[in-house]
Amino acid sequence: MARDLAGGAGGGRYPGQPGASPGTLRIPLPAPVGTRPGAARAVCRPAAHRLRGAAGATRRQGARLVAAAQAPWHRAPAGPPPGPADMNRLLPAGLLRLAQPYPWVVPLLALLGVLASMAEGLGIGLLIPVLDTVLGATPATSAAGPLAGYLAAAVDWIPADYRLPLLGGMIFLLIAVKTVLLISHARVAAWVNGRVAHDQRVLVASSLLESDYAYVSRLDQGQVISLFEQQSERAGEAMSLLCTLLATVSTVLVFTVLLALLSWQLTLVVAAVVLPVSLFVRTMTRRSRRLGEALVQTWAGLSTRILELVTSLRTVRLFGAEQAEVERLAAASNATRRAALRTGFAISMTQPLVELFYIPVFLAVLAVALRLGIGLPVLFAFLALLYRLQSPLKRLDHVRVELAAYAVTLRDLARLLDEAAARPAPSGSRPAPPLRAQVAFEQVSFRYTGGAAVPALDGVSLQIRRGEVVALVGASGSGKSTLVNLLCRLYEPERGRILVDGQPLAELDVASWRQRLAFAGQDSDLMAGTVRENITLGCPEATPDQIDQALRLASASDFVSALPGGLDAEVGPRGSNLSGGQRQRIALARAFIRQPELLILDEATSAVDNVTEAEIQLAIEALAGRTTILLIAHRLGTLRMAGRVIVLEAGRVAEQGTPAELLAADGLLARQHALE
Ligand SMILES: Nc1ncnc2c1ncn2[C@@H]1O[C@H](COP(=O)(O)OP(=O)(O)OP(=O)(O)O)[C@@H](O)[C@H]1O
Ligand SMILES: [Mg+2]
Known part of the structure; x- marks a missing residue:
């Protein structure tokens, strides 16, 4: 299912997904294309850095998130993926990682939870002096703990006449304080939930753009989209559950202490019943985790099918596969539905089952209290606390089971982020100086990893001299695009090296090297957005004059001005509003506007008509001499403008020379073109 993320049809974008389209900053220095090669480079910035801005994150936040994602304590282990045994560790580690950018959240929520529970517990405790006053009972039997005594002493100073209204007011106030604290808790929890989901999306995006291309191009697109969509959202939900857990644990702890202070004997009775319940919940947790794993997998499968369907609407119709496609989608959707049903059922079943255990608790407490002769006010407060403790206890079990279902999500997110962090895009440190003499293989x-056993390139040696027009030809699959991929440093050679003016390409800073290149290919890879945004992708500060000139060089001026909106016309997802040849010409303009030192055209005019291609050839010929050009083309007409032709065959250089020489000799090129 792995498809090239950047090159494959679809490319992982949905229609309507916002393209990165920051406003362009223009410098008021019109410069004719091809005359001031340094100018455009000076203002061009890599597009990857714009993504964080588009996602709404500030640069500082982005840096902090990336730093958090790369902190050594959660670096991916190099070994195999974690098995079920590791899952117990994974959940806390995963949650800690989500919370790491917000170190204050956990203590704050714990504090709010403890304070809220203390306010409520104290409010309930005050019922003892209230009942004492109402019943005129002598407080605190010997069997009761110290709390009742403290409370009685604390209210002793209140004159008997005022005691009831004052205590009533205090109870109300305490419950009001608890309410305000719990509302604040919920607000912080909701905020951090949204924040974490957003963080994950931004982190996945930076990982995809900043790690080794060879790694990301092999990722399963469906899984990647699922990480962006469902899994990021689920990570936020997991964080929100952690917040609930914190509040619940605080309540349980505070109430347990208060219960023990009221009567340790009764508290022991309660504990004796709660412990087996806890064991039961452990079993449910394991089951829920397994079901969660299945749910995540089915979601990824469904995302893949959705992506395939949305990007193949035309193909599916033309081949009459509508019914089959709908059925495949329905099957994937059904699998997701069933997995969600099973997970939901497992989670919702815990609570009613656990409730069954609680009925005997009340009965046992009553019986023991009677035997010990615990006074009615204390027993009443104990039962009231116990009653209030019941729902946090149930919630605690529920949240544990529910959180377990999120472990897989956190593992998958962490795995991608760690693997990406462990495979940074390779780059040297030396800025690439202007090309002086030549690039040499x-x-x-x-x-290719996961590709055929035979190498795509096999001992290739060749030179591209400055200012030269070199044509690269060869049968389909002979390695032409692969050579370009290596030259652009999307992949690293397995053996041998590429030298730029004698310096190994591997030692050069990759961003500064790419600033000296421009590429236009057969699949023109336009992005949803306007024509203008597509042309200025690699050069956001281009002036209107520069845009005009680039369009003219690419023979695109006429059709662009005829589009509704002209430069501001939307090209549609992956340029689908335009014809193949129009897309190629926009891609050419996008390359020309960068005023590159090395222009790489990989069958960049294969879809345009002959007349337009001839126009574009003239433009390219005008660049020759000042710009080094590497052309991949099949048509003889295109080859004739090259100073030198290099013929590849099965990943090896078969022959090279001027077009005239090669056509005169009885070589591969001559034979191929004799057939034309
Ligand atoms: N991403 C990839 N993963 C695995 N193998 C690949 C990948 N891309 C190309 N290959 C293989 O590498 C070899 C060279 O492919 P390449 O794309 O360089 O050919 P090409 O000369 O550009 O062909 P064409 O004229 O059809 O574009 C082919 O055998 C191809 O199957
Ligand atoms: Mg190719």
């Missing part, structure tokens, strides 16, 4: 071999 020295015995370069390359094999």
Whole structure:
């Protein structure tokens, strides 16, 4: 299912997904394309950095998140993926990681929870002196704990006449304080939930753009989309559950202490029943985790199917596969529905089952209290506290089971972020200086991971001299695009090296090297957004004059001005509002506007008509001499403008020379074109 993330159809974008489209900052220095090669480079910035801005995160926040994601304590273990035994560790570690950018959240929520429970517990405790006053009873039997005594002493100073209204007012006040604290708790929890989901989306985006291309291009697109959508959202939910857990644990702890202070004997009775319940919940937790795993997997499967369907609407119709596609989607959707049903059922079943255990608790407490002769006010307060403790206890079990279902989500997110962090896009440190003499391949071999056993490039040696127009030809699959991929440093050679003016490409800073290149290919890879945004993708500060000139060079001016809105016309998802040849011309303009030192055209005019191609050729020929051009083309007409032709065959250089020389000799090129 793995498909090239950048190159494959679909590319992981949904229609309507906002494209990165920051306003362009223009510098008031019109410069004719091809005359001031340094100017555009000086203002061009890598598009990857704009993503964080588009996602609404400030640069500082982005840096902090990335730092958090790369903190050494949660670096991915290099070994195999974690098995079920690791899951117990995974959940707390995963939650800690989500909370790491917000170190104050956990203590704050715990504090709010403790304070709220203390306010409520104290309010309930005050019922003892209230009942004492009402019943005129002598407080605190010997069997009762110290709390009743403290409370009696504390209210002793209140004159008997005022005692009831004053105590009533205090109870009301305490419950009001508890309410305000719990509302604040809920607000913080909701905020951190949204924040965490947002963080995960931004982190996944930066991981995809900043880690090794060879790694990300092999990821399953459905899984990646699921990480962006459901799993990020679920991470937020897990965080929110952690907040609930904190509040609940605080209440349980505070109430347990208060119960023990009221009567340790009765508290022991309660504990004797709660412990087996806890064991039962452990079993449910394990089951819930397994079901959660299945749910995440089915979601990823469904995302893949949705992506395939949305990006293949035309193909499916043309091949009459509508029914089959709907059925495949329905099957994936049904699997998700069933998995969600099972998980939901397991979670919701816990609470009613646990409730069964609580009925005997009340009966046992009553019986023991009678035997010990505990006074009515204390027993009443104890039962009231116990009654109030019941729902946090139930919630505690419920949250434990529910959280377990999120462990897989946290593991999958952490796995992608860790793996991406462990595979940063390779780059040297030296800024790439302007090209002076040549780029040379020295015995370069390359094999795609997961690809065929035979290398895509096998001991390739060649030179591209400054200002030269070199054409690269060869049969389909002979390694032309692979060579370009290595030259652009999307992949690293397995053996051999690439030298730029004698310096290994591996030692150069990759961003500064790419600033000297521009690429236009066969799949023009437009992004949803306007024509203008697509053209200025690699050069956001381009002036209107520069845009005009680039459009003219690419023979695109006429059709762009005829579009509704002109430069501001929407190209649609992946450029689907335009024809293939129009898309290619926008992609060419996008390359020209960068005023590159090295222009790489990988069958960049394969979809345009002959007349337009001839126009574009003229433009390219005008650049020759000042710009180094690497052309991949099949048509003889295109090859003739090259100073040198290099013929690849099965990943090796088969022959090279001027077009005239090669056509005159009885080589591969001559034979191929004899067929034309
Ligand atoms: N992402 C990939 N993963 C695995 N194998 C790949 C990948 N891309 C290309 N290959 C393989 O590498 C070899 C060279 O492919 P490449 O794309 O360089 O050919 P090409 O000369 O550009 O062909 P075409 O003229 O069809 O574009 C082919 O055998 C191809 O199957
Ligand atoms: Mg190719």
